[in-house]
Amino acid sequence: MRRFFLIAVPYLWLLALFLVPFIIVLKISLSDTALAIPPYTPTLDFSAGWQGIKEFLTGLDLENFVWLTEDDLYWKAYLSSLMIALISTALTLLVGYPIAYGMARAPEEWRATLMMLIILPFWTSFLIRVYAWIGILSQEGVLNQFLLWTGLIDQPLIILNTKIAVYIGIVYTYLPFMILPIYAALDRLDESLIEAAEDLGCSRLSAFWLVTIPLSRNGIVAGCFLVFIPALGEFVIPSLLGGSGTLMIGKVLWEEFFSNRDWPVASAVAIVLLAILVIPIVLFQRNQQKQAEAEQ
Amino acid sequence: MNSTKFAPWADPEAKPLIRFQNVTKRFGTFTAIDNLSLDIYEREFFALLGPSGCGKTTMMRMLGGFENPTEGRIELAGKDISGVPPNKRAVNMMFQSYALFPHLTVWDNIAFGLRRDSKPKPEIEARVAEMLKLTRLEKFAKRKPHQISGGQRQRVALARSLAKAPKLLLLDEPLGALDKKLRQDTQFELMDIQEKTGTTFVIVTHDQEEAMTVASRVAVMDEGRLMQVATPDRIYESPNSIYVADFIGEVNIIEGTATPDGEETYRIDWADGQEPIRATSARSFATGEKCALAIRPEKVTISADRPAEAVNAVQGKVLDIAYLGNISTYHVELPSGTVIKAQTANTRRISRRSFTWDDPVWLSWTVTGGVLLAE
Amino acid sequence: MNRLSWFNTVSLTLGFAFLYIPMVILVIYSFNESKLVTVWAGFSTKWYGQLLKDQAFLNAAWVTLKVAVLSSTIATVLGTMAAYVMVRSGRFFGRTLFSGMIYAPLVMPEVITGLSLLLLFIGIGLDRGVMTIVLAHTTFSMCYVSVVVSSRLVTFDKSLEEAALDLGCTPAEAFRLVTLPIIAPAVVSGWLLAFTLSLDDLVIASFTSGPSSTTLPIKIFSAVRLGVSPEINALSTVMIGIVTVGVIATSLITKTQKVRQQRDEQEAARTQE
Numbered sequence: 039m040r041r042f043f044l045i046a047v048p049y050l051w052l053l054a055l056f057l058v059p060f061i062i063v064l065k066i067s068l069s070d071t072a073l074a075i076p077p078y079t080p081t082l083d084f085s086a087g088w089q090g091i092k093e094f095l096t097g098l099d100l101e102n103f104v105w106l107t108e109d110d111l112y113w114k115a116y117l118s119s120l121m122i123a124l125i126s127t128a129l130t131l132l133v134g135y136p137i138a139y140g141m142a143r144a145p146e147e148w149r150a151t152l153m154m155l156i157i158l159p160f161w162t163s164f165l166i167r168v169y170a171w172i173g174i175l176s177q178e179g180v181l182n183q184f185l186l187w188t189g190l191i192d193q194p195l196i197i198l199n200t201k202i203a204v205y206i207g208i209v210y211t212y213l214p215f216m217i218l219p220i221y222a223a224l225d226r227l228d229e230s231l232i233e234a235a236e237d238l239g240c241s242r243l244s245a246f247w248l249v250t251i252p253l254s255r256n257g258i259v260a261g262c263f264l265v266f267i268p269a270l271g272e273f274v275i276p277s278l279l280g281g282s283g284t285l286m287i288g289k290v291l292w293e294e295f296f297s298n299r300d301w302p303v304a305s306a307v308a309i310v311l312l313a314i315l316v317i318p319i320v321l322f323q324r325n326q327q328k329q330a331e332a333e334q
Numbered sequence: 335m336n337s338t339k340f341a342p343w344a345d346p347e348a349k350p351l352i353r354f355q356n357v358t359k360r361f362g363t364f365t366a367i368d369n370l371s372l373d374i375y376e377r378e379f380f381a382l383l384g385p386s387g388c389g390k391t392t393m394m395r396m397l398g399g400f401e402n403p404t405e406g407r408i409e410l411a412g413k414d415i416s417g418v419p420p421n422k423r424a425v426n427m428m429f430q431s432y433a434l435f436p437h438l439t440v441w442d443n444i445a446f447g448l449r450r451d452s453k454p455k456p457e458i459e460a461r462v463a464e465m466l467k468l469t470r471l472e473k474f475a476k477r478k479p480h481q482i483s484g485g486q487r488q489r490v491a492l493a494r495s496l497a498k499a500p501k502l503l504l505l506d507e508p509l510g511a512l513d514k515k516l517r518q519d520t521q522f523e524l525m526d527i528q529e530k531t532g533t534t535f536v537i538v539t540h541d542q543e544e545a546m547t548v549a550s551r552v553a554v555m556d557e558g559r560l561m562q563v564a565t566p567d568r569i570y571e572s573p574n575s576i577y578v579a580d581f582i583g584e585v586n587i588i589e590g591t592a593t594p595d596g597e598e599t600y601r602i603d604w605a606d607g608q609e610p611i612r613a614t615s616a617r618s619f620a621t622g623e624k625c626a627l628a629i630r631p632e633k634v635t636i637s638a639d640r641p642a643e644a645v646n647a648v649q650g651k652v653l654d655i656a657y658l659g660n661i662s663t664y665h666v667e668l669p670s671g672t673v674i675k676a677q678t679a680n681t682r683r684i685s686r687r688s689f690t691w692d693d694p695v696w697l698s699w700t701v702t703g704g705v706l707l708a709e
Numbered sequence: 710m711n712r713l714s715w716f717n718t719v720s721l722t723l724g725f726a727f728l729y730i731p732m733v734i735l736v737i738y739s740f741n742e743s744k745l746v747t748v749w750a751g752f753s754t755k756w757y758g759q760l761l762k763d764q765a766f767l768n769a770a771w772v773t774l775k776v777a778v779l780s781s782t783i784a785t786v787l788g789t790m791a792a793y794v795m796v797r798s799g800r801f802f803g804r805t806l807f808s809g810m811i812y813a814p815l816v817m818p819e820v821i822t823g824l825s826l827l828l829l830f831i832g833i834g835l836d837r838g839v840m841t842i843v844l845a846h847t848t849f850s851m852c853y854v855s856v857v858v859s860s861r862l863v864t865f866d867k868s869l870e871e872a873a874l875d876l877g878c879t880p881a882e883a884f885r886l887v888t889l890p891i892i893a894p895a896v897v898s899g900w901l902l903a904f905t906l907s908l909d910d911l912v913i914a915s916f917t918s919g920p921s922s923t924t925l926p927i928k929i930f931s932a933v934r935l936g937v938s939p940e941i942n943a944l945s946t947v948m949i950g951i952v953t954v955g956v957i958a959t960s961l962i963t964k965t966q967k968v969r970q971q972r973d974e975q976e977a978a979r980t981q982e
Contacts, residue, residue: 040880045801048791048851052810055848059825062832133727136720143717152721154960159728162952163909165926165933166945170731173738173937180734213728271818273912278933288820292912295824305828308821319816400871420874433872437890446886447876481973498876 067305068098078302102306119287123269126208130265133209134216142224160214167211168278175203199281207275216261223257256329263322287311342375351376351534357406359392366392368558379528379535381549389558390538394504398427426500430507432491434479440490441475447498465493485516505537521547542582554578576707579628586674588627592619605670611646615706629704634676636664637696644698652693739942756943769928780846781903788854796862814852823916837919845917846907854899861895
C-alpha cells in the first residue's frame, strides 16, 4: 500500500503533466487550423460516442507536416538551427577544452575554487548572462568602443543581430556544460600515463594527441551532447542576440504560436524538432551507459 | 573442550532454537537455497562456511527477515517466522559493512534499537552503558562513526546488535574488514562475548580458519546445499566428501579402487606398478568400487629411507619446498607423476634442512592417517 | 606537476576572463549616471532607487519568488519520491515509461514543454496564473531533483536501512530516522537547483503565465527587447550579488566540513586502541 502510494503520486503527476500534454501536441499537429476557439479542428467530442471518435480520427491528417516541407521557411529554419548548434558546439569545445585541461593540471588546492568559479555563472540567471552581451556587442557597445580606441578598426563592427552574436551567446552560456564533463574525465586521468608515453618516445604534443585526447573522449562526447541538444531548440539567445535575420526553430515555433496563432503548425514544428532531437539523445544515452559500464 | 560438555545436537531430546525445514529460495530462475533442512540450538556459535555465492548470506537474510523462503518453513523457538518483518523479530543482525548510522554518535547508535521499543530512559541509559563496557567503548560514546577506527566500529556494530538482547544474533562476515592481526584478537573477543551473554550466534564467513576458531559447529555449504554439518574437528578430520576435505585446509587426494581386506580395512589400487595402499574406513566399499583417499599433509611423514614398520610408503623426489616459518611443506613427485604434499614442523631453530630439491625421499602414513571417500 | 605551464596559465586566464568580464561590465554600468549605457557619466546609485520604486518590477519579483518557493518545494517532495522509486522499488508495471518520463524533460526543449503544457491547460480550461506556472515548473524541476537525489541514493548503503528495520523501525521510521538525514544534503541541493531553475525560467513561464502573473524573467525579457537599460543592469547586479554570496557561502561550508571530517578520520586512525 505504502509502495503503491509512493509510486503512484509522481507517476500520475508525470502522466498528467508530461505525457498527456505531449499527446495533445501530437494530436493538434494532425489537426487543421480554424478560426475558432480553440483555433483548430476537429475537436474530440466524447458525447457523440463511437461515431464522434471515428469522425475525429478521420479529421486528422499529415497536412501540417506536408506544409512544413513545402514552405521553405521551415526546412531552412531546421537546417539553420542544426548548423548553428553544430558550429557553436564545436566552438564551445575549442574554448572549453583548454580551460578544462588547465583546471585538471592546476595545483590540487586550487581545483575546488576553480570548479566553483565555473559553476557560479551557471547559478546566475541565463537571461542576464545573455543580456550582458547586448551591451558589449552592440554598435556603440563596449567591444566596439574598445576596438575603436585601440585604433584596430575605424568603423564599428556589426556583430549584434548576426549569427556571430548567437555563436558567442551559446558558447558563453553553455561553456560550463562542456567544461565539467571534460574536467571530470581529465581529472581521473593518471599522470603516469603521460609520463609512460613520453618515456616510450612521445613528444609532449604527440603524448597529448595519443593518450590524453583518447582518454578524455567520453568527457568530450558528453560535453558536446550537453551543448548540442539544448542549443538546437534554443529560443532566448537567437531572439535577443540573433536579430530578425537568424532563423532558429525555437524562435519559429514561438512566433508561429504567439504571433500567427497557428497552433497546429506550431505543434507540427515541435514534433519534427523532437524527431530530430531523438537521434542525439539516444546517442548521448548510449555514451553515458557505456561510460557507466566501463567504470564498473 | 566445548564439544564434550556442550553438544545439544547429539541430544535427541533437545529442542532446536532455529529449524529450517525443506527450505528452498529462488531468485527468478536461480536457486540460491536448495531444499535445505538444518537445526541450530540455543547458545550455539554456529558458522555457515562456503565460497561466495554458495547461499550462506541468503540463509542469514532469511533468518533476519530480509528474504522469505520460496518453499519450506523456518521456525524460531517453535514458531513459523516466514512473513514476519525484520522489525518484529527477536533477531538482530551485525552487517558486513557494519551499517553504523553516520549521523548518530556511538551512544545513539547503540541506543537506536532500544528507543524503538520505547523503553524508559533510565533503562536505555543503563543498557547502553552496559554494552559500552562489554565492548570497551566507554571512551568513544560521544564520537561519530567516522571518528573511530575500524576495529572500534566493528565493536559498535556488535554492541548495537546485542543491545536489544536478541534470542539470536546474526553476524555477516563480521571480521572481514579487519586486518589479519586484529581479526585474530577479535575472534577470541567474539567468543568471549558470546559466552558472557549466552546469545545464540550464527556467523557467515568464507574464512575457514575463522569458522574453525569460533564455532561450536560448522556448516559447509556449496551451491545452496549443506555439504556437512559437524564440529570443527570432525569437519577437519572426518570430512564426508572430497569437496569438504578440499575446502577445509590442505589435502592430498589419491584416487583408486577399493577391495575389502579385513574388518573396516581396504586395499586401494591406485597406480600401475605401485604398491597398493591400506586404509580403514567406517563406510563400506564394494570390491572394485571407485574411491578417493584424502590425507592431510601433516599426516604424511617424509624420510630418506623407507621406514621399516610403515604400512603405506611411496618413493618420489622433492619437487618444491615451501618454508613457512613454523612448518615446511614438501611437494614430492611420484614416478606416476602424482604430486603429494608432506608437512613437517620446524621444531628446532636453524636446523640444517634434511632434504633439498631433487632428493629421492620416502613418504609414509598409517592405516588410519587418511579418510576413504566415495568418488 | 605542481606549477602551471605557460599554456595552461594563459588558457585559464583567458577562459575565466571570458566568463566573468561580461558580468563585470554589466555590474559597472549599473552604477552609471547616464541613461545611455554606452557613455560613462559618473558614479551613481540612482538606478537602484528607481528599481525600488518600480511597482511592476517589484510585483514581478514577488510572483517569481512565490512560484519558485512553491514549485521547488513540491518538486523536491515529488522528485525525492520518484528517485526512491527508481532506485529502490525494483520492477513494477510501467517502470520503463516512468524512467522515460523522468529523463525526457531534462532534454526536452523548453519551447516544446511550454507549448504542450499550455495546450493542456487550455484543453482542461484551467485559468492561467501563478498556479499554472507552479504546475509547469514543478513538472520539469522534479526531474532534476530526482536525478540529483537518485545519484545519492545509488551510493547509499542499503544495509543502513536494513539495520534500522532490524533494530525495530517500521519502513516509514527507517526512512525518517536514517535515510532522510543521510541524503539530506542531496535533497537540499535538489531544492536549490529547482529553485534556481524556476527563478531563471523564461520560456515555460511565458507559455503558462496569465496577464496577472508576469514573472521577473518575462518582465526582463520584454524590457530587454527594447534595448539595454541601466535599470535592468541594476536588477541583474542585485541577482548576481545574491547568487554569488549564496554559492561562495555554500562552498565555504562544505569545505570546512570536509576539512573537519578529514581531521577526524586522521585522528581516528591515530587513536587505534
